[in-house]
Amino acid sequence: MKWLRAGPDGVAGALIWVTMLTSCLLGTKGIKWLALAKMSSVASIEVPEMCKSLVGLAKRQEKICRRNIEVMESVRYGAHMAIDECQYQFRNRRWNCSTVDPVKLFGNFLKLGTREVAFVHAISSAGVAHAVTRACSKGDLQTCGCDRTVNGKTAEGFEWSGCSDNIGFGTAFSQKFVDARERTRSSTQKKSKNIKRVLMNLHNNEAGRKAVEESMQVVCKCHGVSGSCELKTCWRSMATFRDIGAILKERFDGATEVTLEQSNTRSVLVPVNNQFKPPTRSDIVYLVPSPDFCESDAKTGSLGTSGRVCNKTSKAIDGCDLLCCGRGYETRTVTVVERCQCKFHWCCYVICEKCSRTVDEHVCK
Structure with missing residues (x-):
């Protein structure tokens, strides 16, 4: 981030860039400053002039x-x-x-x-x-x-x-x-x-x-x-x-x-x-x-549970009965790729193979 300290032009460029970024990160009423979470860690807040450009701050x-x-x-x-x-x-x-999207969190x-x-x-x-x-x-x-x-x-x-x-x-x-x-x-x-x-x-x-x-x-x-x-x-x-x-x-x-x-x-x-x-x-x-x-x-900000993966065997809130709110669920077969047969090599790294398996996934209607 040397360009941030390169002089007035560098600071001006940083301000324009951060303004463009944060204008897309409007927080909602209540905790607007949480929009900072959506900033890239590369976009460090390094000069006081940037504070005015951080939309969401009181x-x-x-x-x-x-x-x-x-x-x-x-x-x-x-x-x-x-x-x-x-x-x-x-x-x-x-x-x-x-979070709904980067604009409204x-x-x-x-x-x-x-x-x-x-x-x-x-x-x-x-x-x-x-x-x-x-x-x-x-x-x-x-x-x-x-x-x-x-x-x-x-x-x-x-x-x-x-x-x-x-x-x-x-x-x-x-x-x-x-x-x-x-x-x-x-x-x-x-x-x-x-x-x-x-x-x-x-x-x-x-x-x-x-x-x-x-x-x-x-x-x-x-x-x-x-x-x-x-x-x-x-x-x-x-x-x-x-x-x-x-x-x-x-x-x-x-x-x-x-x-x-x-x-x-x-x-x-x-x-x-x-x-x-x-x-x-x-x-x-x-x-x-x-x-x-x-x-x-949209009024309450609820996304609903349609399309959520549920646990068919669970009787808790993550179970299909409760999570799907009685609407039922669909079962689909998916392929899961995992690391397997990992071996440690001296010194000092681990090499793993990739294994695939098919599982049943249950999704709320």
């Missing part, structure tokens, strides 16, 4: 971008991780987190206040926190590094050492960037009916970051003769993003339906069912029940 986010240009590549990667993880966690459900889907939309907010906020924290630990950012506040010896007999993940910096930046659009809306729409949705989004953004924080774990290494562990050094490390996705998926399954209530001078979200406890900062909340996602519906 004014506050644009300012944050200009002041933290080196962090924006991590934001882009965090958005990419979030969408990938969402699609993995929901791969067997009627709504499978599919989730289409009209994010206009709703459903638990699925709540999950998208949570996983997106978690993605930025995780990616920025990881970049700090790898030394990719000049503004942060390892968490040096974790040091000294513990009562358990080990010494804090190594590079503890700087989760404080990662979550703080995620809050500043991801919440920026909602903070703007909350300050201008306090008397608007949209305040309920703003509070829902902010709550779920925080739930995503809490999942990253709460998944921090202690990793240790032994030192000594023949692994005797005479000395043990430990550091704090984030869980994998796959683990964080699983945590948020579990919280999605136990999400709480909420409504708006005035408490003194504040508006707060409380459970619709007053027998439920108020949601904690780690819980996922939603405002309206989800559609069944059985049929394609």
